[in-house]
Each structure stands twice: as C-alpha cells, then as structure tokens.
Amino acid sequence: MSLQFVIGGSGAGKSYQLYKQVIESSQKEPNGKFLILVPEQFTLQTQKDLVTMHPRKGIHNIDILSFLRLAYRIFEETGGNDRLVLEDTGKSMIVKKVMMEKRNDLILFGANVKKQGFIEEMKSIISELAQYSIHTEELEKMKDVAKGKPLLNHKLTDIMTIYQAYEEFLRDKYINSEEILDLLCDVIDDSSFVNDCDICLDGFTGFTPSQYKLLSHLMKKAKSVTVTITMDESQIHRNQEEHQLFYLSGKMVEKLTDLAITQRIEIKPPILVASENGGFSYRFHNSRALSALEKNIFRYPYRSFTEEQDDISITVAKDPMAEARHAVIEITKLLREEHYRYKDIAIVSGAMEVYGDIVKRELELAGIPCFVDHKKNILTNPVVEFLRSALDVVTRNFDYEAIFRFLKCGLTDFTLEEIDLFENYVIAFGIRGKYRYEHEWQRMYRTNYEVDLEKVNYVRERILKEFTPLYETLKDKNSSVRECITALYDLLCTYHIEEKIHIFVEKFKAHGEEEDKLRAKEYEQIYRMVLEIFDRMVELLGEDVLPLKEFKDILDTGFREAKVGLIPPSIDQILVGDIERTRLKDIKALFFLGVNDGIVPKANPGGGILSDAERQLFADNEIELSPTKRQTAYLTEFYLYLNLTKPQNKLYLYYSKLDVSGKSIRASYLLGKINKIVPKLKIYDADKKSREDELLGTDQGLSYLISILRDYEGEQPNLWREVYHLYASGQIKGRISLDRVLQGVFYQNYEQGLTKEVARKLYGETLLGSVTRMEKYAACAFAHFLQYGLSLEERQEYKISMPDIGSLFHEALERFSKALKELGISWHELPEDVRISLGERCVKEAVENFGNGILESSKRSAYLATRVERILQRTTKTLTHQLQQGVFEPGSYEQYFSHADRYLNLRGRIDRVDLYEQDGKLYVKVIDYKSGSTSFDLMNLYYGLQLQLGVYLSAAMELMKEQYPNHEIHPAGVFYYNLEDPIVTKSSFVEEEIEKKLAMNGLVNASKVVVPLLDTGFRGEEGELAPSTKSTVIPVETGKDGSFTKRSSIAKEEDLITLMDYIKDLMHRFSEQIMEGKVRHNPYRAKNRNACTYCSFQTVCGFDCKVSGFSYRNLKTLNKEEVWNLIKEEDEFFGKDELDTGATEGN
Known part of the structure; x- marks a missing residue:
C-alpha cells in the first residue's frame, strides 16, 4: 500500500507520464489489476488515449472508470445497493411534491412553491447537503451557528422541514446519487475488485468529503494509489493561501497525505514531471510565449516574456457575432495555410448560451464541421x-x-x-x-x-x-x-x-x-x-x-x-465548448471568445437560498459546503489557467465592445494580466481587417462576393474578379450555386401583366365591385389583383376590428333612423328623452345581432359596446343639431344603388340621403358615416384614391331623377361625418366646441341659395349670405363682406357636375385597364404616405424599391385650383395609357 503524487504544471505531461507508466506496468504484470479513475465526462477520452498509446492497441487489464461507475461495478459484485438511484429529474419531482405538501408549514418558502426556478434552487441545496454528508444532526448544528440571525434561522428551519420530508420519502426505497459513495464505503470491504490493484486518479481538481472517505478505503485495499496534481513543482512544500492559483491542488495533497499518515500508508516521493524531463515542457515545445504564459499567469511575482511573438493575440470586435465571424476567418487560414486539421482547433467561451449558436452558425456558413459540447x-x-x-x-x-x-x-x-x-x-x-x-x-x-x-x-x-x-x-x-x-x-x-x-x-x-x-x-x-x-x-x-x-x-x-447528452459524430471536427465543462485534448490552436467583464469571470448572479455571507459563516465554523462566491472566483482562475494553457501553438483571445443587446461592455481583467506577461501581444481590430481575409471559406466567401457585386459599380477589383472565376469554374463549391447567387444579385422585376383572356377568366366579362375596389386599383394595381383577382384575404378572426366597429355604428344608426320613421317623428322635432331611450334600445339590438355574441365574450368587448352606445348618443345628438340647423330631412337610409357600363357593374349603399324640395326643385345632400377620422381631399379624389363621396352623389342624383321625374335635381353637397365623441379642453362653451369638432367635412354647392338651406345661420338680407359666419355644421365660412373664405370647401354646381362626370370616366378607365390585364406593382407615394403602409399584402407581393424594376408612383402635390383645372381638362388625362395622372416613378 502506497500513495504517490505526479506533479507538474498544465502541459507538463502528467497524464502522459502516468498512462505510460500504467501501460508499461500492465505489460510486465499481465495478471495484475490496474484502475484509472477520472471525472465522469473524461472517461471516453481517457479510454481513447490509453488505446492509442498502448503498443497492442488494447487495455485488457486496465479499467477506466469514474467514481460512479466504480460504485456500480462493486455493487454488481457485492449486491450492496437494492435501492433505486434518484437522478436530478426524480429529485425535482419529489422536491416539488414535498414542498406542495409542506407549504403551510414553511415560514419563508411557502409562497415560492409554484416558482420553477425556486424548485431547482431547493433541489440544488438538497443535493449539496447530501454531497457533503449533512443530515438532521448537522443542520441542527448549523442552526446553533445561526442563532441571533432570524432570517438565516428561518431559512434553515424551512430547509430542515423540506429535507426531512424528502429523506422520509426516500427511506428504504431510493438513494440520492450523491449518497452512492457513502453506500459504497459501507460495502467496499466486502469487494475484491480493488484488492491489490494499482489505482491512478487523473484530471481531478479536488474531492468532496464522500470521495475522500472512499479514497481512505481504497488506500487500504489497493496495492498503490497514484494521483496527478496540477501544481508548480516549486510550490509542493509550501502552504497555499486561498487566493493562490494552486490552493485547491495544495489542499488536495494535504488531505490525501493526512489520510495516508492516519492509515500508516507509505508515501512515496512525488514524481516531478518537468524535472524528470530536464525542465522540458511536453506541450509547449513549439511556443516559448505559451510556455511563459503557463509559468507566470496568476502568479506573483511574475516574469514578463519580452521577445517578439505571434502565438498569442487579442482581437477586439463590435459584438459577439463579429467575434465569431473573425474567429472563423482565422480558423480558415489555419486550415488552408498551416494545414491544421479540424480536430487541432477548439473554441471556448464562458457564455455558451450566447456564443454557442452564433459560433455554430458561422462555422456552418464556412463549411467547417463542428461539435457544440453541451447537454441539450x-x-x-x-x-x-x-x-x-x-x-x-x-x-x-x-x-x-x-x-x-x-x-x-x-x-x-x-x-x-x-x-x-x-x-x-x-x-x-x-x-x-x-x-x-x-x-x-x-x-x-x-x-x-x-x-x-x-x-x-x-x-x-x-x-x-x-x-x-x-x-x-x-x-x-x-x-x-x-x-x-x-x-x-x-x-x-x-x-x-x-x-x-x-x-x-x-x-x-x-x-x-x-x-x-x-x-x-x-x-x-x-x-x-x-x-x-x-x-x-x-x-x-x-x-x-x-x-x-x-x-x-x-x-x-x-x-x-x-x-x-450527445457524442461527437466524427473525430475530425472543431470542438466548441465551455471553459469549465469541456475537456480539451491535444489541440494546437485555441480560440477563447467573450473575454469580457461579466463573462470572465462570470458575473455574480446573486441570490441563491444561502447567501455568500451565510456560507462563509458556516465555513468559519468548520461546516463544509460548496465553495463561496469568493472561493468560486479563485476556482475560476484555476479553470482559466487550465484553458489558457491547453493549446500547443496558438492562443486567440477575443472580446466585444457591445453585448448582444447593444449595451457597451468592458474587456476582462484577464487580458490586462496576459498583456503584462506578454507585452508584445498582437492586438487586432476585427472591424479594420481587410475584406480579402473574408474570401476564405465556401459559402462565407460567396456571401461576401455577393455584397461586393452589389456595392461596386463598373469595374470590379482584380482580386474579386479572380474569386468570381474560382466559384464560376467550380474550384470552390458552396452549398448555393453561383448561378442562383447571380440570379438573386442581378434580379430585375419584369411585369408583362395578364392577357385579356386570363383577365376575363379571373374577373368574368363584367367587373362586379364597389367604390372601394376602384380605390384599391388606384392605390396599387397589383394589390387589386391579389385581392380581387386571386381572392386573397386576411384570416377571419373572432375579434373586434375597426371595420367591425364601423359596421356596428352603421347598424345602430340605421335602426335608430328607421325607428324614428316608424314612430313618425322628424329629426327636427325629436324630443331629448326619446332620443336617449331610442339610442339605448338600438345599440342593444345591434350588439345582440352582431358577430355571434362576440361583444359579450370579454370585458374588453363589453367595454367597446358601452363605448358604441356613448358615441351613438353623441352622434344622434349632433345629427339632430345639424339637421335642425338646416331645412333638409333624411329621405333614405342605407340607400342601395347600382350602375353598369361596358366593363363595370358598380354597386353600393349610401348611408344617408337628405332632401329638400322647393318650387319644383329638389336639392340632394349625401352623408357618409365614418368610424375613423376621414377628411375629404380633392387631390386624393383626382388620383382616384377617394372616390366615394363623388360616386354616392352621382348615384343619389340618378336615383332622384328616377323618383322625381318632374323636378329639377340639384346637388347640395357631399359630406363625411366622423362617428366619435371628442374630448375638449375646459371651456364655458363645451357643447359648441364639440359641435365644431363634429362638423361635417366634404364639398358644398357654392350657391347662395343652397348654403342657407344647409345651415340657416347663413341667411342674410336680400338673398345674400350672412357676413362673418362660421358654420358648426358644414365646412363653410364667410368673411366680413359675406363672401366665402379660403377655408370654405365649396364648388360651383357646374363644377360638381363636371366632378361627377370625371369620376365616372375615371372608373370606366380603371375597369378597362383591369380587364386588359394591368396588374403592375405601382403603389402610389404622396408626401409622407404610400399605398404600402397599411397594405395587408406586404408579405406576399414582393415589392422592394432596392430591386430593379420596382418603384413607387410618386403623386405630384396639387392645390385645389390645380386639381379643378386638371379635372376640367380630363380629355388630356384620359388620352394616357396608364393611371399615373402626371405621377413620376422613383424609389
């Protein structure tokens, strides 16, 4: 029985030395037993390494296991575990169940039961307690330590309540995965598997209490125990302070040594790898700069490496995407110029949640195979x-x-x-x-x-x-x-x-x-x-x-x-991983992305069930838990040291100026430390790299070629012409063919329209339509084709839209108007109480009849119904006022009309037609209700964008000629009335201000006879108009001399007749063009608006001003006088083939 350490810095060759020694011993002792214990995620790689190194390419008497797999191997032999092992999924389920059952007994945590994040935190605490062999007795000790700290005491009470219920649930049936090693310690003496076995431990940075307990048993049973320790040889006999780089390694040596001494196990002199190799660094024989970095990073004092070098570089980029793009360019250079293989290169980051997908996308774009090392x-x-x-x-x-x-x-x-x-x-x-x-x-x-x-x-x-x-x-x-x-x-x-x-x-x-x-x-x-x-x-x-x-x-x-968990599908590919989890082996170049403050080191997330101060309190009282945040920071430096020293030849460091959300971020302190050790660092700005570098790659180079072809006019630079020929000749192949690229880059929109035969098949021999249809064609012929030719439509939804509200207003008003007629009550004699009660009834009936009960389906919809009633009451009050100001009476509501010519069968409904008869003359007034804020615009009418009022007036005049054949029919005016309930600022004349805001807008017959009929306030002496009068009903105002001001919207009767004739001819021309197959993309643009802004077909029409062949139809801004002159010169307009009405094309 013996214990021996293999000591050396990162890259010294500890693992190589250990594996070589194990292989040699296994060959000399074919009947001997050899066991290599490594962390769980390293087992596969270690097996590969051993097989590769072994002369016979086989390891029949060498086992490579993790602690967990060792436990299962021994349980198979001894039958020591008949309980089910509980993994994270099962733990979370039980923690959730237990907390739900105990929520009324919890002092602090009861309100957090439904929070998924809290369940995960509690599961972590329970796993931590199990890992560090803390049970009820230890928790009581922790509570004693927490006396005088009520919050911590309450936390521990709740943790104990949950933990006890959790353990009770597990009793005799299940076991935590963290407790498996404790159970293994109970049965290992009955096992012969490790008896007289040479045991080696490699790749560990430290051990948990359960692992140390197991190691004490292994030392007694094994022939020898050899452990690799990452540490400078000079530090082996020195006490390591917590802040020092090799503190964990020193602590591991100290604890293992104490275990050996306690059990009287021989401690052999350590193997000092670098010394045995004559100070030679196994990994860094090609790079003096990387060797210097390994010897000095996070050490005090340090020695600077002042020689010229290009093995370590720093690149600053705009954002993570720019980092990844530049890194891929450099990788492509290494592949082509240095003849690296994919497996020689790795990319790591401390923020895989940000960089993982970005890096993968850029590598795929460049045609480079990669494996992103993470559990999905x-x-x-x-x-x-x-x-x-x-x-x-x-x-x-x-x-x-x-x-x-x-x-x-x-x-x-x-x-x-x-x-x-x-x-x-x-x-x-x-x-x-x-x-x-x-x-x-x-x-x-x-x-x-x-x-x-x-x-x-x-x-x-x-x-x-x-x-x-x-x-x-x-x-x-x-x-x-x-x-x-x-x-x-x-x-x-x-x-x-x-x-x-x-x-x-x-x-x-x-x-x-x-x-x-x-x-x-x-x-x-x-x-x-x-x-x-x-x-x-x-x-x-x-x-x-x-x-x-x-x-x-x-x-x-x-x-x-x-x-x-996914295994790389191929050996030769670039590994993309996390700085803590990913195992890097035999790489020549390392790209370290996201070396920014908050990522390296990771920002303190705060929170957790136990705070850092509380953990430190327990540590001070010799109660061991997971590392505190301060200890984690030191541990992070150790992981950084291990990663920075993994590459044999090249280290590329990257940081961003902005994060993914566009916020400014700083470089990590790490870069400053490295710069002090290697002052002659190569520092690059990714934004200033020449575009020639971007040629490297397949689809990537093609994408930049596309941008060059678009950006440059005339002669292309020779370099890019050569690149073009490379793709054209097939010497470089991407996933997208060059032909397809060229089609896209130089695409031009050519529109031939439909043949007359196709148009007739689409529309029939005669167009069936409304004024809205003609206005759609005037706005954009292609939008008209999509809506009325292809019958595309927006999906019908069970909700209230603005058109729905307009329809509801119209129905309620129609019901109100018809009810008045049935009651025989004139608007001029409408009592206020009747108006209010009738309005309430009509809105209720309209709501009940509307949209299959949609207005009762939600609180919002019910509110809309209330709003409709409020606006209807305001509308009926205002309409009553407007009619009482004049002499007209409503003649018809929702008046249907139709008009047919060669190509167009026009149909529609007029909201209201008011009439006044006097001396054999019949005056006609047309009102159209609008639920939005619509204003009459003569220029829009001229361009065909606002035909409604003119068409309605013309239709009403024709209908009245049929109904009153013995009368002279005269147009009095056409108006929009906007259905709304305006809010006015504080005023002593609130009603008057509201009436002004609700005044109709449109076009009025300028006759001195007609205007007073519309608003009696204009009656003056001897047939003249009253001076200095402004109507609250119609858009008319007189000056001091009784003449119309410029703000009045008026037209002579003969001009109104000319206007109606113009509209008829315009719609005839539109319908003729439609039947001829005109479907061109020609959206209008006028001032600060265009036909595309609210068009529902934007996603399907393909209109793009940047593409040749697409352009807006720019409408010239015209004043009233110019419009009237053009309307009177209609012959010139109708001689034109298109509907551009003097418009110009442009982007």
Whole structure:
C-alpha cells in the first residue's frame, strides 16, 4: 500500500507520464489489476488515449472508470445497493411534491412553491447537503451557528422541514446519487475488485468529503494509489493561501497525505514531471510565449516574456457575432495555410448560451464541421411538445392555443391542409371549450372560399374521440398518478409516436450531414427518456392522487430537468465548448471568445437560498459546503489557467465592445494580466481587417462576393474578379450555386401583366365591385389583383376590428333612423328623452345581432359596446343639431344603388340621403358615416384614391331623377361625418366646441341659395349670405363682406357636375385597364404616405424599391385650383395609357 503524487504544471505531461507508466506496468504484470479513475465526462477520452498509446492497441487489464461507475461495478459484485438511484429529474419531482405538501408549514418558502426556478434552487441545496454528508444532526448544528440571525434561522428551519420530508420519502426505497459513495464505503470491504490493484486518479481538481472517505478505503485495499496534481513543482512544500492559483491542488495533497499518515500508508516521493524531463515542457515545445504564459499567469511575482511573438493575440470586435465571424476567418487560414486539421482547433467561451449558436452558425456558413459540447434540453423536442401540449389541451379545456400547439407539434396524423382549414374555422368563431367540440359545427363565416364543413367536423370529431380518454382520466379527481401516466402513454400509442420517431431517425441518418447525425442521436434517445420519466413518476408517486395542476407541474419539472447528452459524430471536427465543462485534448490552436467583464469571470448572479455571507459563516465554523462566491472566483482562475494553457501553438483571445443587446461592455481583467506577461501581444481590430481575409471559406466567401457585386459599380477589383472565376469554374463549391447567387444579385422585376383572356377568366366579362375596389386599383394595381383577382384575404378572426366597429355604428344608426320613421317623428322635432331611450334600445339590438355574441365574450368587448352606445348618443345628438340647423330631412337610409357600363357593374349603399324640395326643385345632400377620422381631399379624389363621396352623389342624383321625374335635381353637397365623441379642453362653451369638432367635412354647392338651406345661420338680407359666419355644421365660412373664405370647401354646381362626370370616366378607365390585364406593382407615394403602409399584402407581393424594376408612383402635390383645372381638362388625362395622372416613378 502506497500513495504517490505526479506533479507538474498544465502541459507538463502528467497524464502522459502516468498512462505510460500504467501501460508499461500492465505489460510486465499481465495478471495484475490496474484502475484509472477520472471525472465522469473524461472517461471516453481517457479510454481513447490509453488505446492509442498502448503498443497492442488494447487495455485488457486496465479499467477506466469514474467514481460512479466504480460504485456500480462493486455493487454488481457485492449486491450492496437494492435501492433505486434518484437522478436530478426524480429529485425535482419529489422536491416539488414535498414542498406542495409542506407549504403551510414553511415560514419563508411557502409562497415560492409554484416558482420553477425556486424548485431547482431547493433541489440544488438538497443535493449539496447530501454531497457533503449533512443530515438532521448537522443542520441542527448549523442552526446553533445561526442563532441571533432570524432570517438565516428561518431559512434553515424551512430547509430542515423540506429535507426531512424528502429523506422520509426516500427511506428504504431510493438513494440520492450523491449518497452512492457513502453506500459504497459501507460495502467496499466486502469487494475484491480493488484488492491489490494499482489505482491512478487523473484530471481531478479536488474531492468532496464522500470521495475522500472512499479514497481512505481504497488506500487500504489497493496495492498503490497514484494521483496527478496540477501544481508548480516549486510550490509542493509550501502552504497555499486561498487566493493562490494552486490552493485547491495544495489542499488536495494535504488531505490525501493526512489520510495516508492516519492509515500508516507509505508515501512515496512525488514524481516531478518537468524535472524528470530536464525542465522540458511536453506541450509547449513549439511556443516559448505559451510556455511563459503557463509559468507566470496568476502568479506573483511574475516574469514578463519580452521577445517578439505571434502565438498569442487579442482581437477586439463590435459584438459577439463579429467575434465569431473573425474567429472563423482565422480558423480558415489555419486550415488552408498551416494545414491544421479540424480536430487541432477548439473554441471556448464562458457564455455558451450566447456564443454557442452564433459560433455554430458561422462555422456552418464556412463549411467547417463542428461539435457544440453541451447537454441539450428536451423541452423543444416534438415528443415532449406533443405531451406538454396535450396536457394543456386538458388543463386549459380545449382552448385555441393549446389545441393548435398540439396539432402543429409535427406528430399528429392530420395533414397541413386539414390543420389550416380547422384553424381558420376555430379562429373565425372563437371556439374554445370541450363543450363546443361535442356538438356539430354548422355555421359558415364570410370568406371568398368554400368552407368544407365535412372536413372541419372530421378533424373536430377525431380530436374529441382521441382526447376523451385522457380528458376523463385527468379530470377525475380520484385518478392516481399511475392512471394519469397510463392515459398519457395510451395517447402516445394512439398516435404511433414510437414508430414516427423511428422514421425521423432513419431520415436523419439518410441525409448524412453532421447536424442530421446529431439530431438522429437525439431522437434515438428521446422516446426512451420520456418513458423513463413516466416510470420514475409512477415509481415515486404511483398510487398518489394529485390535483391536476400539481400533476402537470411535477411532470413538467421532470421534462425540464432531463437533458440529452450527445457524442461527437466524427473525430475530425472543431470542438466548441465551455471553459469549465469541456475537456480539451491535444489541440494546437485555441480560440477563447467573450473575454469580457461579466463573462470572465462570470458575473455574480446573486441570490441563491444561502447567501455568500451565510456560507462563509458556516465555513468559519468548520461546516463544509460548496465553495463561496469568493472561493468560486479563485476556482475560476484555476479553470482559466487550465484553458489558457491547453493549446500547443496558438492562443486567440477575443472580446466585444457591445453585448448582444447593444449595451457597451468592458474587456476582462484577464487580458490586462496576459498583456503584462506578454507585452508584445498582437492586438487586432476585427472591424479594420481587410475584406480579402473574408474570401476564405465556401459559402462565407460567396456571401461576401455577393455584397461586393452589389456595392461596386463598373469595374470590379482584380482580386474579386479572380474569386468570381474560382466559384464560376467550380474550384470552390458552396452549398448555393453561383448561378442562383447571380440570379438573386442581378434580379430585375419584369411585369408583362395578364392577357385579356386570363383577365376575363379571373374577373368574368363584367367587373362586379364597389367604390372601394376602384380605390384599391388606384392605390396599387397589383394589390387589386391579389385581392380581387386571386381572392386573397386576411384570416377571419373572432375579434373586434375597426371595420367591425364601423359596421356596428352603421347598424345602430340605421335602426335608430328607421325607428324614428316608424314612430313618425322628424329629426327636427325629436324630443331629448326619446332620443336617449331610442339610442339605448338600438345599440342593444345591434350588439345582440352582431358577430355571434362576440361583444359579450370579454370585458374588453363589453367595454367597446358601452363605448358604441356613448358615441351613438353623441352622434344622434349632433345629427339632430345639424339637421335642425338646416331645412333638409333624411329621405333614405342605407340607400342601395347600382350602375353598369361596358366593363363595370358598380354597386353600393349610401348611408344617408337628405332632401329638400322647393318650387319644383329638389336639392340632394349625401352623408357618409365614418368610424375613423376621414377628411375629404380633392387631390386624393383626382388620383382616384377617394372616390366615394363623388360616386354616392352621382348615384343619389340618378336615383332622384328616377323618383322625381318632374323636378329639377340639384346637388347640395357631399359630406363625411366622423362617428366619435371628442374630448375638449375646459371651456364655458363645451357643447359648441364639440359641435365644431363634429362638423361635417366634404364639398358644398357654392350657391347662395343652397348654403342657407344647409345651415340657416347663413341667411342674410336680400338673398345674400350672412357676413362673418362660421358654420358648426358644414365646412363653410364667410368673411366680413359675406363672401366665402379660403377655408370654405365649396364648388360651383357646374363644377360638381363636371366632378361627377370625371369620376365616372375615371372608373370606366380603371375597369378597362383591369380587364386588359394591368396588374403592375405601382403603389402610389404622396408626401409622407404610400399605398404600402397599411397594405395587408406586404408579405406576399414582393415589392422592394432596392430591386430593379420596382418603384413607387410618386403623386405630384396639387392645390385645389390645380386639381379643378386638371379635372376640367380630363380629355388630356384620359388620352394616357396608364393611371399615373402626371405621377413620376422613383424609389
């Protein structure tokens, strides 16, 4: 029995020396037993190393195990453990259950039971207590230490309550993974496995109390124990202070030595690796700079390496993405110029959650194979998503989000067409709740397409049938955990999930890409992992009856804890990993990304159940727990030392100016330390690197070639022309062909339109449409084609939109107006109480009749109904005032009209037509209600963007000519009335201010006879208009001399007639162009607005000003006088082939 240390700094060759010694001894003693113990994550690599080094490429009498695997090996021999080992998933489930049961007994933690993060913290504390062999007795001692500290005392009381309940649950049935070594110590004396065995320990930075306890047993039974220690040889006989680099190593030597002395075991002189090699560094024989860094980093005093060197460099980049991009460029150089292999290079970071995906993406873009070393969470896997969404369907009672999360997980048997059809129907009617699924769906919603109700009900029936067993089991308050898990398993079987996963695996394997191989390995494990979680839950809680929410939370905890471990699918690839977890072996170049403050060292996250000060208090009283944050900081330096000294030839350090959110960040203190040791560091700015460097790579070089081709005009630089020829000749191949790239870079939009035959097949011989359709064409011909030619439409949703509110206002007003007519009450004689009561009734009826009860489906919708009533009351009051100010009476409401010519059959409804008859003359006033803030704009009318009022006036005039053949028909005006209830600032004339804000806007006949008919306030003497008058009804104002001011919106009657004729001709021309097949992308742009801003087809039309062939139709800004002149010169306009009306094209 003996103990010996193999001592040397990082890279000295300790592992090599140890393995060489073991191999030689194993060959000399073929019947001897040799055991190498390494950390769990190092077992595979160590096996590879031993096989590679062994002359016979076999290690028949050498075992490579971790402590845990050693325990299982001995348990197999002795039968020492008949309890189930509890891993993290099971622990979390039990902690969740225990805390829910004990929440009323907890002083501080009861309110945190439902917080997933807190459950994880509590599980960590329990694991830590078990790892450091702390049980009830030790917790009582900790409470004694905490006397006089009420908060800490309460914490410990709660921890003890939870821990005792946890241990009681485990008693005689389960064992923590942290307690396995304690159990091993109880049975190891009955084992012969380690008797007279040469035991070596390699790769450890320290041991837990349980491991030290086991090592004391191993020392007694083994022939020899050899331990590698990372430490400067000069430090071996010195006491190490906590802040010193090799404190942990020194502490390990001290404890192991004490164990040996206590058991009277021989301590052999240490093997000093560097001394035995004549001071020669095994790893750094090619780099004096890296050797100097290893000897001096984190040491005081240190010696600077002042020679010129290019083995260590620092690069500053804009952000993490720029870091990764530059690192990949440098890697590509090493591969091409230095002939490195992929496996010779590694990338590490202290923030893999930030850098992992970024680095992977950049390497893939460059065509470089890589393996990202991390355990993957299974929450996003389709199988887990299938189960979690299925649980949500039940717990959330078939609500929309849960149903379609389930249907879209990728593992149901429904086709995409069935899911889309079903989703459209559910969204249109706002279907939620199992009750709705139990009855046949028969209603139709407004759409351009036929709804296949038979197919919709087929999906509904299947969902109901397949979910009913699960629903009934989970909703049964007497169902045990076993029964609930069985119901979930039955659902997996119903959908043949195991077979589907097998198909996925085969597909991934067939693709052959590295990423697909990894995905295949993940999917191969996932179904088994899910069943293990099911089994574990049944084992732990099988006959318990839990509330559904609690059952779901505990199962979800199991899914969150489970991780998929993946093995690299290939040997020759770049390893991307974490500075603490990843094992680096025989690398020539290391790229260390994210060397920023807050990452290196990691920012103190704060919190935790026990604070740093509380942990220090226990440490001061010789109660050992996990390292405090101060100790962790020193430990981080040790891990940094190990990583910085891993490469044989090159060390590349990177830091960013900005983090991923764009916030400014500082470089890590580490860079300053390295710069002091190696003052002649190469420091680069990634932003200033020449673009020639970016050529290296495949798809990467191609992407930069694309940008060059776009950016440069005329002659291209010779270098880039050479690169182009390399890709064109096929000497460099990327995932995207050069032909496709060129098509994209030099794409031009050529639009030929439709043939007349195709247009007629789309639209028919005659266009059926509204004014809105013509306005859509005027705004953009292609948008018109998408909406009315291809019949594209936005998905119907069960919600209140602005058009819906407008429709509700219109219906309520129509009901109000018709009710007045039925009662025989004139607006001019409408009593206030009748107006109010009638308004309330009409809004109620409109709401009840609107949208299948949508206004009663939520508090927000109910509020909208209240708002509609308030605005309707304001509207009826204002309309009453406006009519009473004039002599007109409403002649018709929602007046239907139609007009047909060669190409267009125009249809529509006029909200209100007011009439006044006098001396054989009939004056016509048209009002259109708007729920938004709409203003009449003559320029928009000229360009065809606002045709409504003109068309309505023309239609009303035609209808009145038919109804009153013996009268002269005269236009009085056309108006928008905005339905709103404005808020005014404090004023003694509130009602008057509101009336002004609600005045109609539009175009008024400028006749001195007509204006007083609209607002009697303009009646003056001897047929003249009253001077200095401003209407609160119409957009008219007179000056001191009784003439119209410039603010008045007026037109002579003959101009109004000309305007109506212009609009008719304009719509005829639009319809003619539509039937000729005009579908060009020609969105208008005027001032600070354009047709694309609120267009619902933006995602499908492909319009892009940066692409040749696309451009806006720029509308010239015109004043009223210019518009009227152009309208009167309509012949010139209609001689043009396009509808640009003087517009110019431009980007």
